[in-house]
Amino acid sequence: MKEEKELDLAIIGAGAAGLTAGLYASRSKLNTLIFENGLIGGQIRETFSVENFPGFNAISGSELADKMQEQTVKSGANINEFESIEKVKLTDEEKIIETDSAIYKPKSVIIATGSKSRKLPVPEEEKLHGKCIHYCELCDGAMYEGKDLIVVGGGNSAIDAALFLLKYAKNITVVHHSEKLKAQKINQDELFKHKNVTLLLNTEITHVLGDNTIENITTENRKTGESGTLKADGIFVYIGNKPQIELFKESLTLSESGHIKTNEKLETNIKGVFAAGDVREKEVRQLTTAVNDGSIAALMAEKYIKGF
Structure with missing residues (x-):
């Protein structure tokens, strides 16, 4: 009792x-x-x-x-x-x-x-969660010293995470599904003044191929429907x-x-x-x-x- x-x-x-x-x-x-x-x-x-x-x-x-x-x-x-x-x-x-x-x-x-955190909507998320798909830059960022990273999202959380990850990453690509970012302009300006940061708008990740590490990433342009591929060692997700x-x-x-x-x-x-x-x-x-x-x-x- x-x-x-x-x-x-x-x-x-x-x-x-x-x-x-x-x-x-x-x-x-x-x-x-x-x-x-x-x-x-x-x-x-x-x-x-x-x-x-x-x-x-x-x-x-x-x-x-x-x-x-x-x-x-x-x-x-x-x-x-x-x-x-x-x-x-x-x-x-x-x-x-x-x-x-x-x-x-x-x-x-x-x-x-x-x-x-909302999960990255790809079929492989559960299998790769914690291995190469992450939701906390403070927890997992140090794993990627000198590596290439993707940050998914366009709000303050995504841009703040990308700024933090700059201390580790060789290159960072910010992927956002919409036509413009929602993050504060001052933080955007601070991030994109770095030459090793690129931005992909109107883009969604559709698949993350690999078992324990990323072999390939497929994308789709939301405006044109065109497919594409990306290479990275890790993905950090901030989509709400x-x-x-x-x-x-x-x-x-x-x-x-x-x-x-x-x-x-x-x-x-x-x-x-x-x-x-x-x-x-x-x-x-x-x-x-x-x-x-x-x-x-x-x-x-x-x-x-x-x-x-």
Whole structure:
């Protein structure tokens, strides 16, 4: 028989939004537990350098994550990173979170599970994942000292990754499916001033041939339909993120893209359940907006719990 534990607030996810929510909730004297089955700090830890967060000219993502975690724990929040959530029941009347060792009954829940990288849509992705197809330049970039790389994507994440990979790569080719990049112009200018960086627009990778290493890469031009080939030793992929809503998709209202719908108070369709960060439907997804979401969600959860 699993032990039952009552809480004021359960926060699912310990990224920027979840940690901020934990900080605000604990400072409001709420009995708060944060659940995380991955890296505390979420996507922040995969960022080489953060240069647009107020208060820091530049700080590594891992250092910023450590500082946020330390502050949240010091405020009184507990972080549970050792138990996996098996199932969640969310209704207006009752909230239940069951892990492999306990059953938690919080008065309110904040969902801050974030998102995960979308996979390169080629048949060989699963076979080559981690061997020559990668999603984290910080984790795997050092494998490619003096090698040729492809970076797939056109947003800030792709261009930032390419800038980081320049310290290792002999040559980098940026492949993007659209007619223009979406990344900030200042970062584009910084990347393409390097002579060993080239850009392929309107291009999609269709196959990555090879067993443990890349033998050949086939491409297709989206405008002309023309096929082509590329040579590279590794591929780093940044084509967007998928919201992590598997535990909640049966009970919460979702957008067409699969994100959780909320109002301006970050309330979901279930009373006492809030969503914050990249998992919710919104126009802008930045570290600062995740922090904003976390603070609002915690303050609204406090009002709900105390009956304001």
